[in-house]
Amino acid sequence: MKEQIRQISIQLFAEKGFKETSIQDIVNALDVTKGTFYYYFTSKEQLLMDIHLSYIDALLEKQKAILNDGNRSSREKLYDVIFLLIHDIEKEGLSAKVYFREMRNLSEPHFSKIAEKREQFRKQIEAILVEGMEKQEFRKDLPVDIVALGVLGMANWSYFWFNPEGRESDRAVSDIFMKLLLEGLKGSQ
Amino acid sequence: MKEQIRQISIQLFAEKGFKETSIQDIVNALDVTKGTFYYYFTSKEQLLMDIHLSYIDALLEKQKAILNDGNRSSREKLYDVIFLLIHDIEKEGLSAKVYFREMRNLSEPHFSKIAEKREQFRKQIEAILVEGMEKQEFRKDLPVDIVALGVLGMANWSYFWFNPEGRESDRAVSDIFMKLLLEGLKGSQ
Structure with a gap:
């Protein structure tokens, strides 16, 4: 029940x-x-908190598994996190909607607890970037925090436009974003 | 008044x-x-529509000026649009908040009119990308629409985290995003 x-x-x-x-x-x-x-x-807000917690905890757990996968390169891990987000928005559309739109209805200490977990998600992206920089899979001359926010923005924004019935699948969109992030847009001129 | x-x-x-x-x-x-x-x-909703229209029309106008600037390369134009968005979020923080959060309170035909203008903004980013692909400033093998959404996501997401008092200015964040988008993250390995 x-x-x-x-x-x-x-x-x-x-x-x-x-x-x-x-x-x-x-x-x-x-x-x-x-x-x-x-x-x-105990209250409608406690229910909202429960929904927020389930959502972010499930994401954090999957992200941690990606982070700790010794068989994947840092590039592959970054790809896996982007796919995790876009796939999740596809699979958990309604929960994502509540998660993105209703957080402001949480009062303290609930709000801070969720904010902290969101931050943890971001920090774990930074960890993948740092790991990849150390292994020279990623360039080292861009600030890790801003790059992490850029990656997160690209993936999370798909919440506003991604259509599971659209031309590109969650997998295809992740591939395109990863290519863009890794290789860049630069042409021959 | x-x-x-x-x-x-x-x-x-x-x-x-x-x-x-x-x-x-x-x-x-x-x-x-x-x-x-x-x-x-005539109503509170008409006022909300008025606020939405001023916000998006001002952005569209500035974007059009960027698009039509014959002295800028396509790469520079893409940079200008990213800076436009991040700078605007800094300068017009409260309007941006209303714009991002309250659109769902517009009823028809207002909602569709704003949605159309938002789409126009996205299409004009596509136009810059297409122009740059033709001039070989950008690679041609990524789908323009998804790339435009990625760029838009990266820049718009800054609404959720950009702090004008933070370490990096709007200009610096735009520089980092542009480098990331153009050159990619790839390291030497």
Whole structure:
């Protein structure tokens, strides 16, 4: 039931917005009582926090597995992280929507906790870049933090435009972005 | 007075959100009557549309000037557009916030009109890329639309992190992004 509440809430929050969805809307959609809701969650905000935590924790865990994969080069790891983000936006579209749009409805200490985890995700991209610079897979003369933010921006922005039914798959978009990031746009002139 | 209403509303919408700000809040902040508000705007949504239009029209106009500058190479034009976006986020922070967060509160035909203008901005980045490919300033083997979305993502994402008081200026961040985009990350290995 907890998972059902979470799933229907993600749908409702994505459709109508967090503020515009009441606990009554949630329990109505599941045909249960408010008592059931309060058995699992203390408040609507705690539910929102729960959704945020599941989303970012799952991403962080997958990212950590990429980071620690001794069989992949740093370039491959960077590719894997870009694919992770774009694929996730495709697969978890509604959760991503709630994650990108409703974070501002978290109050403290919830907000800071999620902000910290988002930062951790960014820092782990930096770690891949640093590793790759040490192994000379990446150039060393660009500041790691700004490059990480550039990579993150490129991948995360796909949330606003990526269409799973579109011409290019999540895999194809990741390939193009990786080529662009690695080899650059420069032509022969 | 129209401009004052616009300015205070941008502030209030950015702070509290569009839905959470009433026309009463706006006129209270300016110490005028609702009559004054309705003299200039027919509704809160029309005001939001007005804010969106000013924001995107100003960007489109500057972008057009960049596009038509016969003295700049395509690479320079691409740089100019990246700087335009990051600089604008720095200069027009509150407007950018309203622009990025509140568009979903526009109803039709307003929403589509703004969506169309956003698309135009993207298409004009494509135009710079195509021009540069023809002049061999850019490589030709990557799909123009995805590259344009990557560039746009990198620059627009700075809205979420760029700090005018931070280590790198808008100019420096644009330089780093342009190097990354043009030359790529590849190291010697």
